[in-house]
Amino acid sequence: MNENQPNTRTPDAGRRSERSRRAIYDAALALVSELGYARTTIEGIAARAGVGKQTIYRWWPSKAAVLLDAFLDLGEQATETAPVIPDTGDLAADLKLVLRATVDELTNPAFEAPTRALTAEGVVDPALCALYVERLLNPSLQLYVDRLRSAEAAGELRPGIDHRVAVELFVGPLTHRWMLRTLPLTHEYADTLVDYALGGLSPRA
Amino acid sequence: MNENQPNTRTPDAGRRSERSRRAIYDAALALVSELGYARTTIEGIAARAGVGKQTIYRWWPSKAAVLLDAFLDLGEQATETAPVIPDTGDLAADLKLVLRATVDELTNPAFEAPTRALTAEGVVDPALCALYVERLLNPSLQLYVDRLRSAEAAGELRPGIDHRVAVELFVGPLTHRWMLRTLPLTHEYADTLVDYALGGLSPRA
DNA sequence: ATGGACCGAGACGTTTCGTCTCGATTCAGT
DNA sequence: ACTGAATCGAGACGAAACGTCTCGGTCCAT
Numbered sequence: 001m002n003e004n005q006p007n008t009r010t011p012d013a014g015r016r017s018e019r020s021r022r023a024i025y026d027a028a029l030a031l032v033s034e035l036g037y038a039r040t041t042i043e044g045i046a047a048r049a050g051v052g053k054q055t056i057y058r059w060w061p062s063k064a065a066v067l068l069d070a071f072l073d074l075g076e077q078a079t080e081t082a083p084v085i086p087d088t089g090d091l092a093a094d095l096k097l098v099l100r101a102t103v104d105e106l107t108n109p110a111f112e113a114p115t116r117a118l119t120a121e122g123v124v125d126p127a128l129c130a131l132y133v134e135r136l137l138n139p140s141l142q143l144y145v146d147r148l149r150s151a152e153a154a155g156e157l158r159p160g161i162d163h164r165v166a167v168e169l170f171v172g173p174l175t176h177r178w179m180l181r182t183l184p185l186t187h188e189y190a191d192t193l194v195d196y197a198l199g200g201l202s203p204r205a
Numbered sequence: 206m207n208e209n210q211p212n213t214r215t216p217d218a219g220r221r222s223e224r225s226r227r228a229i230y231d232a233a234l235a236l237v238s239e240l241g242y243a244r245t246t247i248e249g250i251a252a253r254a255g256v257g258k259q260t261i262y263r264w265w266p267s268k269a270a271v272l273l274d275a276f277l278d279l280g281e282q283a284t285e286t287a288p289v290i291p292d293t294g295d296l297a298a299d300l301k302l303v304l305r306a307t308v309d310e311l312t313n314p315a316f317e318a319p320t321r322a323l324t325a326e327g328v329v330d331p332a333l334c335a336l337y338v339e340r341l342l343n344p345s346l347q348l349y350v351d352r353l354r355s356a357e358a359a360g361e362l363r364p365g366i367d368h369r370v371a372v373e374l375f376v377g378p379l380t381h382r383w384m385l386r387t388l389p390l391t392h393e394y395a396d397t398l399v400d401y402a403l404g405g406l407s408p409r410a
Numbered sequence: 411a412t413g414g415a416c417c418g419a420g421a422c423g424t425t426t427c428g429t430c431t432c433g434a435t436t437c438a439g440t
Numbered sequence: 441a442c443t444g445a446a447t448c449g450a451g452a453c454g455a456a457a458c459g460t461c462t463c464g465g466t467c468c469a470t
Contacts, residue, residue, distance in 0.1 A: 015414095
């Protein structure tokens, strides 16, 4: 909040302690898993990481920002995030494969807690949300867009479709069910979504 | 049946002060609008409502629960919530009308702040989420289901479609864009969703 | 070697939490 | 009409976390 003139210190990333940064990430993720996001405190993260509170306040504006960076770091470590959607020539099959994987990830207890925390915070904090979307969501959605472009070239998609809207037709309902826990999130649901979205709800004349 | 746990107090709704209840709703909604949800405190609500803190803690388990009830009460006052989806025989047109109205509501500043707060809290708090879904979301989605059933009878829908999934095909992407602020939420987007979902993304042979 | 920036540690005043106590008031049952 | 129990407004209370601020200590560039 306090962005006054001389007070705004720019903490020079060169002198930054890599050791502390990692320790903070580990502590943050561990505490969120153990206590949940609401009962995870910055003081708790600092204590667990063996770090001064100021070291956190110097580099991050909020608890949520710490968790976002920790989460991004976690994703980068797992280089197996081979971020590619298969292109077998069968669009429906490829989409089902990826959406099923997404279902598995969203229901994986290790990822679910921090993801929910970040998402909830983003719903209410536009600045954090922008970071979240830019660094996590959009890159992921772009993979779908690319696959749909390829599908259009192969004649598997109606020409003129807005690929971005089409992606949201798959991902939106999935996210909706996950966020609001309305009904179980299953592989079958993912498959049905693909079938309905590709085939349409209207009778095929 | 000995349900007299000393710990479990059942605060007997008969003696409850209607006056205080309303004052708390008003104060809660006003403060959330003025300060945002995060900086709205239970102490602040109590002070603004001219009410003892205990009166809030006695009847609600959390700040979010207060806001949910306040929000529900607000909706019940506005009896003009004539909760019907038109049935003109043109499914696409009817859906576009309702989805456009939903877009307007989601972007209405008066409703947006408390709705975001409740949704965010629900993402992270399963108990609150269940209440939210049961009392706000599901009744609303049921209207769509009913309209789709009518459409199926009229031959406007492929037979055998799971109406609930179909509803989520419309509402999911809308909610996705609203929650995560990925792209602007417009009437055009609502229309496109209806066209894509009904017509399907695959080429119509 | 020396100055500056970061570091861990923690003291500090503040805010809010959730519980508890206190009379006053209001309602139900004898 | 009396009385007892429960809620009411008001606020005191200790605990917890906030975010800011010193402290020395350490590391690096000058």
